[in-house]
Amino acid sequence: MTLSLAPHVARVGLPGQGILIDGRWRTTESAWTHIHPATGEAIGEFPVASESDVDSAVRAARTAFDEGTWPRARATTRIKTLHRYAALLREHADELRALQALDNSVPLSFGGIYATSVEAAADVFEHHAGWIDKAGGETLPPYQGGDHLALTFREPLGVVAAILPWNAPFLLYAQKVAPALAAGCTVVVKPSEYATFTVLRMVELLHEAGLPDGVLNVVTGPGDPTGEALVTHPMVDKVSFTGSRAVGRRIVEASAGTLKRVSLELGGKSPTLVFPDAPDIGLAAMTTMGTVTMGLSGQACVAHTRALVHRDCYDEFLAAAAMLAGAITYGDPFDPTVLAAPLINPKQLDRVIGYIDRGKDSARLVIGGSKVDGVGNFVQPTIFADVDNTAELAQDEIFGPVLAVVPFGDEDEAIRLANATEYGLGAGIYTTDNRRAFRVARALRAGTVGINGFQVEPHLPFGGFKQSGLGREGGRSAFEAYTELKTVLMPLTDELM
Numbered sequence: 001m002t003l004s005l006a007p008h009v010a011r012v013g014l015p016g017q018g019i020l021i022d023g024r025w026r027t028t029e030s031a032w033t034h035i036h037p038a039t040g041e042a043i044g045e046f047p048v049a050s051e052s053d054v055d056s057a058v059r060a061a062r063t064a065f066d067e068g069t070w071p072r073a074r075a076t077t078r079i080k081t082l083h084r085y086a087a088l089l090r091e092h093a094d095e096l097r098a099l100q101a102l103d104n105s106v107p108l109s110f111g112g113i114y115a116t117s118v119e120a121a122a123d124v125f126e127h128h129a130g131w132i133d134k135a136g137g138e139t140l141p142p143y144q145g146g147d148h149l150a151l152t153f154r155e156p157l158g159v160v161a162a163i164l165p166w167n168a169p170f171l172l173y174a175q176k177v178a179p180a181l182a183a184g185c186t187v188v189v190k191p192s193e194y195a196t197f198t199v200l201r202m203v204e205l206l207h208e209a210g211l212p213d214g215v216l217n218v219v220t221g222p223g224d225p226t227g228e229a230l231v232t233h234p235m236v237d238k239v240s241f242t243g244s245r246a247v248g249r250r251i252v253e254a255s256a257g258t259l260k261r262v263s264l265e266l267g268g269k270s271p272t273l274v275f276p277d278a279p280d281i282g283l284a285a286m287t288t289m290g291t292v293t294m295g296l297s298g299q300a301c302v303a304h305t306r307a308l309v310h311r312d313c314y315d316e317f318l319a320a321a322a323m324l325a326g327a328i329t330y331g332d333p334f335d336p337t338v339l340a341a342p343l344i345n346p347k348q349l350d351r352v353i354g355y356i357d358r359g360k361d362s363a364r365l366v367i368g369g370s371k372v373d374g375v376g377n378f379v380q381p382t383i384f385a386d387v388d389n390t391a392e393l394a395q396d397e398i399f400g401p402v403l404a405v406v407p408f409g410d411e412d413e414a415i416r417l418a419n420a421t422e423y424g425l426g427a428g429i430y431t432t433d434n435r436r437a438f439r440v441a442r443a444l445r446a447g448t449v450g451i452n453g454f455q456v457e458p459h460l461p462f463g464g465f466k467q468s469g470l471g472r473e474g475g476r477s478a479f480e481a482y483t484e485l486k487t488v489l490m491p492l493t494d495e496l497m
């Protein structure tokens, strides 16, 4: 492909003012050059925050938490700020979608799909704004005797380090920043080095919405040194991380020194279970394959990359999945007919091609199986059939457009195969039998189970069983995860003694 995104860079403009500390944009000593995954061209530069830059950002957040107005603000102040911000996000949706295309090459055609859209991010801010005036506690009677009441309060947790992956910056930024700010915390955000410009612009807009200085700070740069400096900093109270399992483990280790609170949204190997009585086998196949190809080319935590298909509908499923795979278009993310993104960097491209090459020795290749010729990290949508559920194709999070199809004979076997994984993020069930749908949904060890469809929405808890994570984002439990519960014992006497 001989394509240059330079005209789009000139038209959209990159937010490159620096890192944000205590309301001021600062430059740093070194910079990161962003290489676009579809064109291989240098798109622009952003600062790399050193250990001492990160220290300044955390100290600003600490001071804003210990002494500032935000944690102590009236509910209406926080509610109005978050609502103003949601409106600004919606106003700037086209610009943000364009920036995302310049960052991670997610096509504009996909930027409008609800779960990963700017609109969903705005909804997340409004959803969490709704909890601010409902953050009540309980009033409890004495247990053993005595003349007192116990009152519980939800108080803001403190300084939050929010570390983001590259693949869905609108939603994943919102899922952390919105509940943290709603709860009255202060935040240091670290975007992924592969989706920085989008997040920098979202942070600029947050300041336009009137957030006080120091409440949200942003440090940019890679995992080492920027991320490491943040997760090991003793003044951080909580690390909220979305990303790979390997880095998630590192964050748990790094948090041990000061016993930081940790929430982790990690990877998955989510299964789709397709029964012969599915409402539409072809649609089930195309929906499953869609999560593995369209938009992010399988680089989505909850992509249903493992299809467990009953032998009675196996061939029909494969034919429909292959039809969709053959129709996927890739290339210029600004071309409205382009449906899929490239892999994010050459390292990930090599990793995925390695899985595909090894897979050819152990399973039946149905379609795809190669890098797309030309510039860019594009890989053909690929389907392997007759995969052994213990093989790496069925067990590892490949994070590319690769579907592993495993046959099964009955419901018990399907459940056993589905649960035979170290992950537990999502699952899909396709059947018209209501009793079976409910039975299987309860038996699956996964955070979100969709019956004849799958959706991520701001008010729904989302997260993983097993090694897919710790905690949940979305809904009340996410808001509460940015609070500490305090109990106050109140004597029931005329005067306090």
Ligand code: NAD
Pocket (backbone or CB within 6 Å): 163, 164, 165, 166, 167, 168, 172, 190, 191, 192, 193, 221, 222, 223, 224, 226, 227, 228, 231, 242, 243, 244, 245, 247, 248, 250, 265, 266, 267, 268, 300, 301, 302, 397, 399, 425, 463, 464, 468, 469
């Ligand atoms: P990644 O783990 O490589 O990077 C995530 C973030 O961590 C980046 O900002 C990176 O710079 C930072 N980082 C790297 N090393 C670090 C360190 N030692 N200390 C602190 N920070 C460090 O992940 P990625 O490639 O950006 O994203 C893909 C992964 O994210 C996949 O595994 C995917 O499943 C997962 N993910 C999960 C969810 C979910 O909600 N469960 C959503 C999206 C993505």
